Amino acid sequence: MSMSTLAVTIERSAGGQTTFKVPAHDNQTVLDVVSWVQQNADPTLSYRFACRVGMCGSCAMMVNGVPRWTCRTHISKVLEGNAVTIGPLRNLPIIKDLAVDMDPFFDKWVAAEGVHHGALTRNDPIADIDESSAARVTANAGIECINCSVCYAACDTVTGNDAYLGPAALQRAWTLLNDAKDEGRVAILDAVSGVGGCHNCHSMGSCTHLCPNDLDPMTAIAGLKRETAKTVWKRGR
Amino acid sequence: MKAVINRAHPLWLAHVLHRLSGLALALFLPLHFWVLSLALTDPARLDGFLALTDQTVVKLAEYGLVFLLAVHMFGGLRVMAMEFLPWTAPQKTLAAMASALSFLIATLFFLQAL
Amino acid sequence: MLTLRLYMLQRITALLMAPLVLGHLAVMIYAVQGGLSAAEILGRTQGSVLWFVFYGLFVVAVAVHGAIGVRAILAEWGGVRGRVLEGAMWLIGLGLFALGARAVWAVTFGGLT
Amino acid sequence: MPQIDRHDTDILILGTGGAGLFAALHAQQTAPDGTRITIAVKGLIGKCGCTRMVQGGYNVALGGGDTVERHFMDTIQGGKWLPNQDMAWRLCEEAVVRIRELENEVGCFFDRNPDGTLHQKAFAGQTADRTVHKGDLTGIEIINRLMEKVLASGVEKLQEHRAIGLIPTRDGSALAGVLMIDMRTGTFRLVRAKTVLMATGGGPTMYKYHTPSGDKTMDGLAMALRAGLQLRDMEMVQFHPTGLLAGDHTRMTGTVLEEGLRGAGGQLINHAGQRFMFDYDQKGERATRDVVSRGIYAEMRKANDPEQEGVFISMSHLGPEWVAKKFKGMVKRCADSGFDLAAGQVEVVPTAHYFMGGVVVDVDTRTAMEGLYVAGEDAGGAHGSNRLGGNGVANSTVFGGIAGDTMGRDVARMALRDPDEEVLAAEVARALHPLTRKPDLIQPLRKELQDVMWDEVGVMRTKAGMERGLTGIAQVSDALMDIGVDDGALAFNLTWHDWLNLRSLCDVSQVITRAGLARENSRGAHFREDYPTDGGLENSDFTVAQMQGDTVSVTRAPVEFTIVKPGETVLPDGAPETLVAVP
Numbered sequence A: 001m002s003m004s005t006l007a008v009t010i011e012r013s014a015g016g017q018t019t020f021k022v023p024a025h026d027n028q029t030v031l032d033v034v035s036w037v038q039q040n041a042d043p044t045l046s047y048r049f050a051c052r053v054g055m056c057g058s059c060a061m062m063v064n065g066v067p068r069w070t071c072r073t074h075i076s077k078v079l080e081g082n083a084v085t086i087g088p089l090r091n092l093p094i095i096k097d098l099a100v101d102m103d104p105f106f107d108k109w110v111a112a113e114g115v116h117h118g119a120l121t122r123n124d125p126i127a128d129i130d131e132s133s134a135a136r137v138t139a140n141a142g143i144e145c146i147n148c149s150v151c152y153a154a155c156d157t158v159t160g161n162d163a164y165l166g167p168a169a170l171q172r173a174w175t176l177l178n179d180a181k182d183e184g185r186v187a188i189l190d191a192v193s194g195v196g197g198c199h200n201c202h203s204m205g206s207c208t209h210l211c212p213n214d215l216d217p218m219t220a221i222a223g224l225k226r227e228t229a230k231t232v233w234k235r236g237r
Numbered sequence B: 001m002k003a004v005i006n007r008a009h010p011l012w013l014a015h016v017l018h019r020l021s022g023l024a025l026a027l028f029l030p031l032h033f034w035v036l037s038l039a040l041t042d043p044a045r046l047d048g049f050l051a052l053t054d055q056t057v058v059k060l061a062e063y064g065l066v067f068l069l070a071v072h073m074f075g076g077l078r079v080m081a082m083e084f085l086p087w088t089a090p091q092k093t094l095a096a097m098a099s100a101l102s103f104l105i106a107t108l109f110f111l112q113a114l
Numbered sequence C: 001m002l003t004l005r006l007y008m009l010q011r012i013t014a015l016l017m018a019p020l021v022l023g024h025l026a027v028m029i030y031a032v033q034g035g036l037s038a039a040e041i042l043g044r045t046q047g048s049v050l051w052f053v054f055y056g057l058f059v060v061a062v063a064v065h066g067a068i069g070v071r072a073i074l075a076e077w078g079g080v081r082g083r084v085l086e087g088a089m090w091l092i093g094l095g096l097f098a099l100g101a102r103a104v105w106a107v108t109f110g111g112l113t
Numbered sequence D: 001m002p003q004i005d006r007h008d009t010d011i012l013i014l015g016t017g018g019a020g021l022f023a024a025l026h027a028q029q030t031a032p033d034g035t036r037i038t039i040a041v042k043g044l045i046g047k048c049g050c051t052r053m054v055q056g057g058y059n060v061a062l063g064g065g066d067t068v069e070r071h072f073m074d075t076i077q078g079g080k081w082l083p084n085q086d087m088a089w090r091l092c093e094e095a096v097v098r099i100r101e102l103e104n105e106v107g108c109f110f111d112r113n114p115d116g117t118l119h120q121k122a123f124a125g126q127t128a129d130r131t132v133h134k135g136d137l138t139g140i141e142i143i144n145r146l147m148e149k150v151l152a153s154g155v156e157k158l159q160e161h162r163a164i165g166l167i168p169t170r171d172g173s174a175l176a177g178v179l180m181i182d183m184r185t186g187t188f189r190l191v192r193a194k195t196v197l198m199a200t201g202g203g204p205t206m207y208k209y210h211t212p213s214g215d216k217t218m219d220g221l222a223m224a225l226r227a228g229l230q231l232r233d234m235e236m237v238q239f240h241p242t243g244l245l246a247g248d249h250t251r252m253t254g255t256v257l258e259e260g261l262r263g264a265g266g267q268l269i270n271h272a273g274q275r276f277m278f279d280y281d282q283k284g285e286r287a288t289r290d291v292v293s294r295g296i297y298a299e300m301r302k303a304n305d306p307e308q309e310g311v312f313i314s315m316s317h318l319g320p321e322w323v324a325k326k327f328k329g330m331v332k333r334c335a336d337s338g339f340d341l342a343a344g345q346v347e348v349v350p351t352a353h354y355f356m357g358g359v360v361v362d363v364d365t366r367t368a369m370e371g372l373y374v375a376g377e378d379a380g381g382a383h384g385s386n387r388l389g390g391n392g393v394a395n396s397t398v399f400g401g402i403a404g405d406t407m408g409r410d411v412a413r414m415a416l417r418d419p420d421e422e423v424l425a426a427e428v429a430r431a432l433h434p435l436t437r438k439p440d441l442i443q444p445l446r447k448e449l450q451d452v453m454w455d456e457v458g459v460m461r462t463k464a465g466m467e468r469g470l471t472g473i474a475q476v477s478d479a480l481m482d483i484g485v486d487d488g489a490l491a492f493n494l495t496w497h498d499w500l501n502l503r504s505l506c507d508v509s510q511v512i513t514r515a516g517l518a519r520e521n522s523r524g525a526h527f528r529e530d531y532p533t534d535g536g537l538e539n540s541d542f543t544v545a546q547m548q549g550d551t552v553s554v555t556r557a558p559v560e561f562t563i564v565k566p567g568e569t570v571l572p573d574g575a576p577e578t579l580v581a582v583p
């Protein structure tokens, strides 16, 4: 990087935005830039992070209008000239500056029945599982979600429809539906068929396009659409 | 606006195109129906309208509408293929390309007919 | 704001329309050769039960499909919710159906007298 | 005094790592109906702390030749005979139940063998293939599943609530409640509870290079220290040999490059471009964490090049494509920060990883203070001088669950207690202190502390060094008391929390150093260049630090060999030394 300073514009909840001059370095991430501002230029700047290596999913922000995990986004990837604009994650209420309230995201996760429905207990042996079976492969495809909300912020359906459960929660439901250990099939199918359910997804694919872990919620949601559609024929609408 | 452009990608554009074409169709169809129903009330005026179709502007407009219908239909079939056919991503891309191609051929025919 | 039922209706009508639209386009390509006239259209369609069923189905499907489609757009882009949204959907659906039905009636059974 | 919001509950849990979340689930199972359970955490539920960052996996003996006895012996030997044996036994025994619970009740996915059984591998220092895992992202799987269970269970959530003080009753005999800052609003909240679990997860982030998540700053141990509790094994800081070195302006620095890289044949290269680990140990790069850390540290000291501090890990001889496939996550992570792990070399340093020391507890997680329970990385004893890879998350989930059970049972015979208002006022004043000083930058001081700890109380220690360390810590500590934070906007004020973080780190750093000075031998993670031998295993004792008045005193207590004595084993006669095929 030849530029010695970066022009970093940060959207503030107090209104407006501020541009800071931040020294440029090699190996600098977007989170590092934000941290530099808070540590050196404006001590009141609020943001959130924890693991700093892409595991906790708490550092997502809008970078030039695109939702990204900031701790794993190298600044050179997003610079336009030597400038970058950073704002709070879309589609979630702002607490302050760059920190948003993620509760709606997790409330929907739970509302999508995104929780294991087991029949076995700690007194039962661990069941054998064929990892190459089709169901397990499908379930496994979405398991590494770090619930970072990047897909949730990317999806315009979420923007337009506050009831929509969103890609991550639905992907979790799909994983559970394919998990041989899970006994919640009926509950899950009901949960994803309501007003905020999977049928609101327009296959825009922004979720899949931007998921930092290369997961594919769009395809998972399509799976839910198929499974729910089958129930229509079975129950006779 | 810049943010929206930064977020844009092919699938998303396909969605927007599909939505706009659907909306345009929904707005146009009532008009189309009204024109046709002139046959009931006033065949002469219907003929008047149809005569207009010889003019290039109207021809282009007609073409636009057929274009909308075709775009929307193939877009819709694409959406449904993605939803209902458990295809892999490359297969879907192939299918989308195939339908785009057939769409192109169809419109060429149509233009010729015009 | 789509539930499973609306979703299925929209998809089924879409599948139904696909061949109808292709058929319609094919006829148009064939028909427009040499220009269109009211007499020509009516000559083809008048009194034909086949055309009546063909366009009748199309109108029903379009009414249902379009209404649900516009509903989604109104909800997502227009922020419309609740009873207004339901009302708008029915209005659009019934409106499309009424206009369409009149047109189909016109070209198949109208102008006979 | 500012307004303090007061809130009551029955069971309060601090922290949402493996320990905190398991405690919440178990407390719900054992507590009487109607018991109020509240979970308070510095970040978001399940999205902070280190359990989520667990890569390698979870140690549990599940047969196939492996036994609880063998797991226990490995833990004792790995801990160089310092572990509390009853705790270590409980850990190994209960892990068997906990893994079934994780798989069957919580719904975790763990990797399988082709025949469908759980896949287990061996970390360095283990004599059986024992570590259950989900790829190399085991922690995400465990915490996500626990998190959703807890979120769905309807416990009361106090997110972004930072605990800052344990408030005892007037007579000091029991815990009345916990003082917190509601970080989102910047207001104080006192939560009284009949029982409180402290599971804030230690975290040696006072070192220049460290792996834990940013929210972990030893708050729990600093609070426990002030509350007069005994802390054991405080000199025991585990270093992971290969932390990423990317400069001090990036938070990526210090984060772990996984152990599997060395296991697979990764080579460590010094400044002269030569492999060096065979100079230190016959197992070369495959030696245990402490040995490799010291080897790297020695090379770094030899080269003493400020431009190029670390050594390099090189994988390319294994074939870049193979490396990129086998270590996909690591290669991508390095690439995201601008390094080519598959084909190039990546600069690495030892990095502070885990804290073995902690509050003295009994096997049921009870502490000397009625109403206070401690589990997970905050509790001392289970690991002694060294934690085996894979025993960390086993420890937090096992004892978290035990804590939940114990609190659920104890809560019926306990009542809410009235806090000592003087201690409360003092704790509030303590937190408000920086608001009365002139604002200045805090980061340079944190860096100073981190340099001091790394240089003087780090991988290799001496008396003289640690004494310099004490002076350095005191300087930072004093300087901190003169640095202020603007009191204009306390809502989500990270700078205020940076100050409080550094306060906790200074307090605990001092204890680490004093405990290090007290141990005049070398065991596990604690290496004294001036006392390089282990001092005789049969004479093992552990350090106990406690606040006395204004100063920290460190005493020593003999390890009780309640289950096995040095030189003996609980394995049956003729049991093979190891079940792991040597590579």
Ligand SMILES: Cc1cc2nc3c(=O)[nH]c(=O)nc-3n(C[C@H](O)[C@H](O)[C@H](O)COP(=O)(O)OP(=O)(O)OC[C@H]3O[C@@H](n4cnc5c(N)ncnc54)[C@H](O)[C@@H]3O)c2cc1C
Residues within 6 Å of the ligand: D014, D015, D016, D017, D018, D019, D020, D040, D041, D042, D043, D046, D048, D049, D050, D051, D052, D053, D054, D055, D056, D057, D058, D059, D161, D162, D163, D164, D199, D200, D201, D202, D211, D212, D213, D215, D216, D217, D219, D220, D256, D353, D354, D375, D376, D377, D378, D389, D390, D391, D392, D393, D394, D396
């Ligand atoms: C990168 C990395 C890799 C690891 N890999 C492994 C492995 O492969 N196998 C293994 O066994 N172990 C591993 N460990 C160790 C393991 O993560 C820990 O031993 C274990 O998870 C600790 O669990 P815990 O519940 O005690 O604490 P944590 O999971 O760290 O949770 C602590 C919680 O307390 C909260 N907290 C902190 N301070 C406060 C406060 N003041 N007020 C309120 N809440 C607070 C935190 O925000 C967090 O929620 C690894 C650690 C790291 C850092």
Ligand code: HEM
Residues within 6 Å of the ligand: A201, A202, A203, B015, B018, B019, B021, B022, B023, B025, B026, B027, B029, B069, B072, B073, B074, B075, B076, B077, B079, B080, C010, C011, C014, C015, C017, C018, C021, C062, C065, C066, C067, C068, C069, C070, C072, C073
């Ligand atoms: C020719 C056959 C047609 C097919 C295969 C088709 C298919 C589809 C599909 C699959 C959708 C759902 C897309 C989504 O959820 O994102 C849709 C939406 C829609 N359709 Fe059609 N359609 C057809 C004809 C029509 C016609 C004639 C109209 C005119 C009224 C129309 C209007 C709409 C509208 C307004 C939408 C909503 C767009 C959106 O939500 O983004 N469609 N169509």
Ligand code: SF4
Residues within 6 Å of the ligand: A057, A144, A145, A146, A147, A148, A149, A150, A151, A152, A167, A168, A171, A210, A211, A212, A213, A214, A215, A217
């Ligand atoms: S699916 Fe991907 S983008 Fe969405 S929350 Fe999970 S990890 Fe983040």
Ligand code: F3S
Residues within 6 Å of the ligand: A154, A155, A156, A157, A158, A166, A167, A200, A201, A202, A203, A204, A205, A206, A207, A208, A217, A218, A221
């Ligand atoms: S971006 Fe949204 S619309 Fe569907 S495919 Fe993804 S959830």
Ligand code: FES
Residues within 6 Å of the ligand: A049, A050, A051, A052, A053, A054, A055, A056, A057, A058, A059, A060, A069, A070, A071, A072
């Ligand atoms: S800080 Fe954890 S994912 Fe970025």
